[in-house]
Amino acid sequence: MVTTHNLGFPRIGKNRELKFSLEAYWRGETSLVDLEKTAQDLRQTHWLSQQHLDWVPVGDFSFYDHVLDTSLLVGNLPKRSDARLGDVDRYFQAARGQSSKNLEQTPIAAAEMTKWFDTNYHYMVPEFDQDTQFQLHAERYLAQYQEAVNQGVNAKPVLLGPVSYLWLGKAKDDIDKLALLDSLLPVYEQLLIALADAGAEWVQIDEPILATELGSDWQHALTQAYFSLHKTPVKLLLASYFGPLRENLNLACELATAGLHIDAINAADEFVNVVDWLPPHKVLSLGVINGRNIWKTDLNSTLDKLEPIHQRLGDRLWLAPSCSLLHVPVDLEQETTLDTEIRNWLAFANQKLNELSILAQALSSGRQAVAEELNANAEAILSRQHSKRVHKKAVQTRLENISSDMAQRQQPYSERVGLQQKQFVLPLFPTTTIGSFPQTPAIRQSRRLFKKGELDQQRYHADMKAQIELAIREQEAVGLDVLVHGEAERNDMVEYFGEQLEGYIFSRLGWVQSYGSRCVKPPIIFGDIERPQAMTVDWINYAQSLTDKPVKGMLTGPVTMLNWSFVRDDQPRSVTCQQLALAIRDEVQDLEQAGVKIIQIDEAALREGLPLRQNDWQTYLDWAVFSFKLSANGVANETQIHTHMCYSEFNDIIESIAAMDADVITIETSRSDMELLDVFNAFDYPNEIGPGVYDIHSPNIPSVASICQLMEKAAQRIPPERLWVNPDCGLKTRQWTEVKPALEAMVNAARQLRLDVAA
Numbered sequence: 199m200v201t202t203h204n205l206g207f208p209r210i211g212k213n214r215e216l217k218f219s220l221e222a223y224w225r226g227e228t229s230l231v232d233l234e235k236t237a238q239d240l241r242q243t244h245w246l247s248q249q250h251l252d253w254v255p256v257g258d259f260s261f262y263d264h265v266l267d268t269s270l271l272v273g274n275l276p277k278r279s280d281a282r283l284g285d286v287d288r289y290f291q292a293a294r295g296q297s298s299k300n301l302e303q304t305p306i307a308a309a310e311m312t313k314w315f316d317t318n319y320h321y322m323v324p325e326f327d328q329d330t331q332f333q334l335h336a337e338r339y340l341a342q343y344q345e346a347v348n349q350g351v352n353a354k355p356v357l358l359g360p361v362s363y364l365w366l367g368k369a370k371d372d373i374d375k376l377a378l379l380d381s382l383l384p385v386y387e388q389l390l391i392a393l394a395d396a397g398a399e400w401v402q403i404d405e406p407i408l409a410t411e412l413g414s415d416w417q418h419a420l421t422q423a424y425f426s427l428h429k430t431p432v433k434l435l436l437a438s439y440f441g442p443l444r445e446n447l448n449l450a451c452e453l454a455t456a457g458l459h460i461d462a463i464n465a466a467d468e469f470v471n472v473v474d475w476l477p478p479h480k481v482l483s484l485g486v487i488n489g490r491n492i493w494k495t496d497l498n499s500t501l502d503k504l505e506p507i508h509q510r511l512g513d514r515l516w517l518a519p520s521c522s523l524l525h526v527p528v529d530l531e532q533e534t535t536l537d538t539e540i541r542n543w544l545a546f547a548n549q550k551l552n553e554l555s556i557l558a559q560a561l562s563s564g565r566q567a568v569a570e571e572l573n574a575n576a577e578a579i580l581s582r583q584h585s586k587r588v589h590k591k592a593v594q595t596r597l598e599n600i601s602s603d604m605a606q607r608q609q610p611y612s613e614r615v616g617l618q619q620k621q622f623v624l625p626l627f628p629t630t631t632i633g634s635f636p637q638t639p640a641i642r643q644s645r646r647l648f649k650k651g652e653l654d655q656q657r658y659h660a661d662m663k664a665q666i667e668l669a670i671r672e673q674e675a676v677g678l679d680v681l682v683h684g685e686a687e688r689n690d691m692v693e694y695f696g697e698q699l700e701g702y703i704f705s706r707l708g709w710v711q712s713y714g715s716r717c718v719k720p721p722i723i724f725g726d727i728e729r730p731q732a733m734t735v736d737w738i739n740y741a742q743s744l745t746d747k748p749v750k751g752m753l754t755g756p757v758t759m760l761n762w763s764f765v766r767d768d769q770p771r772s773v774t775c776q777q778l779a780l781a782i783r784d785e786v787q788d789l790e791q792a793g794v795k796i797i798q799i800d801e802a803a804l805r806e807g808l809p810l811r812q813n814d815w816q817t818y819l820d821w822a823v824f825s826f827k828l829s830a831n832g833v834a835n836e837t838q839i840h841t842h843m844c845y846s847e848f849n850d851i852i853e854s855i856a857a858m859d860a861d862v863i864t865i866e867t868s869r870s871d872m873e874l875l876d877v878f879n880a881f882d883y884p885n886e887i888g889p890g891v892y893d894i895h896s897p898n899i900p901s902v903a904s905i906c907q908l909m910e911k912a913a914q915r916i917p918p919e920r921l922w923v924n925p926d927c928g929l930k931t932r933q934w935t936e937v938k939p940a941l942e943a944m945v946n947a948a949r950q951l952r953l954d955v956a957a
């Protein structure tokens with residue numbers, strides 16, 4: 199027999215029920231009871247759809263984020279949160295902060311949010327200091343376990359492991375995070391005992407840091423942790439995912455647990471080694487279904503690899519997706535309008551779990567037991583391999599003809615800068631924004647009606663033009679120097695371009711959680727990429743026609759398009775990225791032809807796409823930076839190229855950032871007190887920088903003084919003539935009532951700074 203299980207299920211709901219319920223609760227329109235009811239219904243539905251598995255995950259549901267859940271579970275929500283609130287409201291306050299309602303009230307800062315490994319999911323960073331103490335708060339967690347048991351579910355509780363929890367957190371003072379392990383372990387022990395008392399047999403404990411380079415202290419911490427935890431009366435299934443174990447392979451095999459799960463997609467060449475190393479009493483869970491992508495698994499070739507392993511391991515073999523299915527949409531069944539040929543190549547969460555059952559049946563009872571399913575799968579795989587829609591000769595030929603000079607500007611920045619300054623005549627500390635303005639309910643409503651066919655294109659375009667005009671007027675009123683059109687017409691900075699490129703398809707309801715209640719709908723790259731026509735020129739032209747100030751053309755760069763799409767698995771990512779780069783290059787050149795003098799190419803996801811191990815970084819950076827340059831650098835010296843990145847920890851990759859050779863880079867820096875600029879200073883970064891002067895995630899309005907202070911710190915690191923003034927990132931999630939005063943403060947601060955320099 200082969201055991202099947204799942205590591206985690208998407209929690210947002212197939213129609214984003216959780217999103218809508220959360221947002222209604224936060225707006226004060228519904229009660230906590232209503233929210234809890236939605237959550238319970240979702241869990242019930244999700245468990246039901248997984249009931250064909252031998253073990254179903256429980257504890258993977260979250261109101262916001264599972265790392266924040268762990269903070270609640272171990273009694274480590276940020277201390278600043280209001281102790282008078284109930285658990286759920288304190289939890290939301292930690293996630294979202296609280297703005298001050300009046301002058302006497304001090305705002306409460308949200309916990310920091312950052313990317314979950316190399317995914318587009320964000321987690322809330324745990325905070326530690328020398329007063330950190332842990333205490334078990336398992337009521338909600340245990341209640342969910344009980345809820346599952348009552349529903350007749352074969353429940354396998356899922357926990358984030360203690361060592362990864364510490365690793366993911368941030369020390370707020372000079373405390374050594376690892377020193378906290380001794381006090382954290384007893385809390386985990388208590389929880390495991392409580393779960394055993396409640397009837398749990400297996401507990402999945404995730405230690406995703408096993409796929410990263412670990413110092414000996416972290417390796418030792420893992421040994422210590424599992425030496426303690428294995429004494430509890432449950433069987434622990436240690437789960438690693440997102441990459442190969444490499445130098446941690448022996449450690450992972452030998453930790454004191456009853457089983458090990460590995461990511462057999464990203465560590466495909468390791469499974470045999472793991473089978474060799476794994477002690478004979480342990481089960482091995484192979485993550486053979488890709489939890490990060492939406493393609494059907496080639497079941498027959500997977501079985502070719504699994505059958506010999508099954509012969510060796512027998513009942514000790516478990517099967518699962520490679521990682522939690524949090525990163526894929528819920529159900530392909532509801533994609534009734536998708537192109538049927540391509541739809542037949544796809545599998546979302548529910549379909550992936552069915553694949554798992556087919557594999558298990560084939561192993562346990564022989565392939566003939568599921569011959570029909572295997573044949574259908576083979577046909578789908580072949581249809582994709584041979585489809586004429588995937589490969590395009592013209593794209594291949596263009597790719598073959600890429601030369602290195604296509605990625606080089608004609609002159610170096612030191613010579614371009616004079617030409618650009620002459621053209622724009624911008625003041626010192628020029629002010630600008632990152633691109634998007636509030637995506638108001640009116641904008642979304644209009645787009646919704648347009649997509650449903652209830653609003654014609656002319657009306658929809660008129661609505662969007664009205665929004666662009668509003669954005670231009672507001673920016674002029676505030677007195678910004680370089681304007682943007684505001685991105686009203688874009689549902690998302692990646693999906694919008696995906697919708698206009700050939701080689702992409704997009705789902706209707708394929709939502710994936712990005713953070714909290716916010717979701718993205720990653721478009722799907724199924725074939726060679728081509729740009730049939732200009733994508734942004736008319737909108738930017740329209741915006742420019744409304745003002746004498748320069749309006750930036752606004753594009754998403756190839757690396758970000760790649761990292762935030764579901765990508766092909768039949769060719770290297772680097773090749774797909776070059777195809778995207780050529781499409782964006784064409785758009786850049788069309789914008790330039792149309793007279794757009796400043797073009798921003800966002801590469802928000804370039805840094806987060808870094809492989810988990812530093813050893814693999816350079817290869818990625820080489821092709822990623824080349825792709826960016828290919829998209830950006832075919833322009834005249836006078837054209838100013840901007841790029842933007844929101845995660846700006848560049849210490850180890852500054853050379854690559856400089857190699858991009860953007861004339862201006864705008865980055866997120868406000869929360870780091872400009873310290874992130876140190877590396878630009880140390881490296882003598884030669885081009886212009888717009889360090890973000892306020893945090894766009896918070897509704898709080900920055901003061902002129904706080905912006906001046908930050909810019910003075912910036913000017914200690916970067917010469918003032920190379921500094922721009924801008925927010926950390928786009929303003930799409932904010933409201934105009936927040937945006938206007940914040941930008942006014944920013945412009946006033948820039949004016950003050952200019953006076954200070956002149957004095």
Ligand SMILES: CN1c2c(nc(N)[nH]c2=O)NC[C@@H]1CNc1ccc(C(=O)N[C@@H](CCC(=O)N[C@@H](CCC(=O)N[C@@H](CCC(=O)O)C(=O)O)C(=O)O)C(=O)O)cc1
Binds near residue numbers: 642645689691693718
């Ligand atoms: C910069 N970020 C981005 C990331 N990834 C991307 N792919 N895109 C990004 O911008 N990763 C890192 C960060 C993550 N940040 C965010 C910020 C905000 C959101 C967000 O607001 N998401 C929206 C969905 C956006 C969208 O596609 N909207 C559609 C409307 C879809 C919709 O809900 N329509 C409703 C009707 C609404 C109405 O008012 O009537 C419906 O159809 O029922 C659009 O604009 O057309 C969200 O709501 O979650 C995500 C990531």
Ligand SMILES: N[C@@H](CCS)C(=O)O
Binds near residue numbers: 633842928
């Ligand atoms: N131009 C985009 C970048 C976000 S990272 C925006 O402003 O929303």
Ligand SMILES: [Zn+2]
Binds near residue numbers: 802927
């Ligand atoms: Zn950004």
